[in-house]
């Protein structure tokens with residue numbers, strides 16, 4: 001495999017051009033990065049994650065999910081710019097640590113890919129990222145009412161989640177989008193060690209150590225927000241304590257494969 005890649009590189013016009021430039025004493029351009037073939041099962045899971053998030057109401061025509069590349073941890077996989085519910089394996093693209101497409105081949109890319117690149121760069125333990133405009137979380141990003149775990153299924157919310165204020169990250173008013181590395185880096189800093197960060201007037205970002213885990217968390221962040229909103233209308237809310245959340249979170253991690261299997265089968269049956 002490596003041999004084949006090296007042979008391919010030797011005949012790559014960009015590489016040959018760079019070598020020629022070197023021989024003639026000119027400055028060598030940066031080496032063209034070659035795409036690395038990702039594990040087929042990982043790509044399949046990323047396609048499934050796109051469909052599940054749409055089926056479960058976390059994303060609509062907008063929002064995206066990515067996974068860290070299995071062959072090179074500095075890279076990640078993310079669909080081309082399109083509705084998540086329609087993604088197929090051929091739409092999955094590879095990006096470098098700064099959010100540049102490695103194998104664009106004319107495909108359009110998401111404006112907010114820097115959410116993913118900067119989180120992977122800042123948080124080595126994160127293996128998968130979801131960004132959405134998950135509707136029930138929006139009120140919690142704009143009111144100062146904290147989003148906290150109302151039941152055991154959303155124990156990963158811990159003692160509450162940070163809110164990203166884009167006004168603090170940009171000296172001039174923005175269009176609210178994370179459209180460059182600097183804004184992505186500021187969001188990644190706000191996330192810190194939390195599993196979820198709300199984005200004021202925009203949506204949220206959810207991270208995990210696998211696609212099934214990040215999908216589970218994104219779905220239950222939306223459900224928790226809906227239930228918490230309902231509970232707040234009834235009266236004072238008795239949330240999980242930090243200790244309860246930590247313990248319940250461990251159980252959820254052990255059993256979330258059950259939800260993934262169900263959602264994946266439903267997603268396949270629909271398409």
Ligand code: MN
Pocket residue numbers: 063112131132133202203
């Ligand atoms: Mn967005």
